Amino acid sequence: MNLFTPLTLGSVSLRNRIVMAPMTRSRADTKGVPSSLTTEYYGARADAGLIITEGTGTSEMGMGYARTPGIYNDEQIAAWKLVTDAVHAKGGKIFIQLMHVGRIAHSANRNIAEAPIAPSAIRAEGMMWTDAQGMQPNDMPRALELAEISSVIAEFGEATERALRAGFDGVELHAASGYLPNQFLSPGANQRTDIYGGSIENRNRFVIETLQAMIAAAGSAGKIGIKVSPGMKFNGLDDQDCIPAYEALAQAISPLGLAYLHVMRTGIGAEVALRKAYTGKLLVGGGFLREESEKTLVEGRADAIVFGTPFIANPDLVTRLELDAPLQKADPATFYSPGPQGYIDYPVL
Numbered sequence: 001m002n003l004f005t006p007l008t009l010g011s012v013s014l015r016n017r018i019v020m021a022p023m024t025r026s027r028a029d030t031k032g033v034p035s036s037l038t039t040e041y042y043g044a045r046a047d048a049g050l051i052i053t054e055g056t057g058t059s060e061m062g063m064g065y066a067r068t069p070g071i072y073n074d075e076q077i078a079a080w081k082l083v084t085d086a087v088h089a090k091g092g093k094i095f096i097q098l099m100h101v102g103r104i105a106h107s108a109n110r111n112i113a114e115a116p117i118a119p120s121a122i123r124a125e126g127m128m129w130t131d132a133q134g135m136q137p138n139d140m141p142r143a144l145e146l147a148e149i150s151s152v153i154a155e156f157g158e159a160t161e162r163a164l165r166a167g168f169d170g171v172e173l174h175a176a177s178g179y180l181p182n183q184f185l186s187p188g189a190n191q192r193t194d195i196y197g198g199s200i201e202n203r204n205r206f207v208i209e210t211l212q213a214m215i216a217a218a219g220s221a222g223k224i225g226i227k228v229s230p231g232m233k234f235n236g237l238d239d240q241d242c243i244p245a246y247e248a249l250a251q252a253i254s255p256l257g258l259a260y261l262h263v264m265r266t267g268i269g270a271e272v273a274l275r276k277a278y279t280g281k282l283l284v285g286g287g288f289l290r291e292e293s294e295k296t297l298v299e300g301r302a303d304a305i306v307f308g309t310p311f312i313a314n315p316d317l318v319t320r321l322e323l324d325a326p327l328q329k330a331d332p333a334t335f336y337s338p339g340p341q342g343y344i345d346y347p348v349l
């Protein structure tokens, strides 16, 4: 067993266990449409066992950052179809990551005037980049009414249906990094007193119901995955004692039969607890290099390894790992800058 051993995740067969992490690259246009650069970028990385795209908005309300893509209209679907075709032409597999920013948003980055939504009306600490006004604090959100929550959940189902029409092999729910699903999971951001807040069971409800909506839309749980980042200090969240809540979530979603649970390591050891609590396939990412990846697979601590920054700087990461060749270092200055520089111009061996 090594990184190059094939793997089946739900209804999708991977030729290796090297997964490209979802990474926002801010190269879409202001209407959330991916460009031809994006087709080239993902196409160049198609020998990954699985590509997971950057976080992609389920609706205008779900958008909060500059130049990020969506999957809520026909123009976006058509652009994503070119991406999935490019990856499939090379025999690759690609999931889209569905993202709703919730309270992590600024009006200068949005095409609608309404305030962002969140479980509770609590502004997230921190600043975000806007092209028009530079760094800005996150906007003040309004709390979702109980009666509205089902329609936000339904958006994830509709986006799943559109993603499959765009040719994606599957769909990952972004329940990490402090965005809307993570805001529901977190007692810091979720102070609701109805069935979506308070107890662990109530805080986990939004994510579970969202997965159920996605499964119904896909007609198969084998095309649905979920990413979590327990304990991540980011976007105003800081839940250091969250492992029991994530164990409960893992136990609740195990019977759904998802393609996978994807855990980003944050240093609190949640990936160890979730390996035990979750019965399906586990993807683990966060700071992996070759040696540790092999060891993690051999010891059965994960079924596949997720690489983020190494994939930014090494389009041929799979080949480099295979040959034990040196890796190029990614330049953070071009992570989110517009245009081709730092996006499609890292050389291959």
Ligand SMILES: Cc1cc2nc3c(=O)[nH]c(=O)nc-3n(C[C@H](O)[C@H](O)[C@H](O)COP(=O)(O)O)c2cc1C
Binding pocket: 021, 022, 023, 024, 025, 053, 054, 055, 097, 174, 176, 177, 227, 264, 285, 286, 287, 288, 306, 307, 308, 309, 310, 335, 336
């Ligand atoms: C530029 C950049 C953008 C990212 N955007 C996302 C994102 O859209 N969705 C997500 O779940 N994680 C995102 N992440 C986190 C990565 O998926 C991954 O968990 C993280 O980079 C750790 O893996 P690494 O150490 O291999 O880079 C991003 C990371 C980077 C570096």
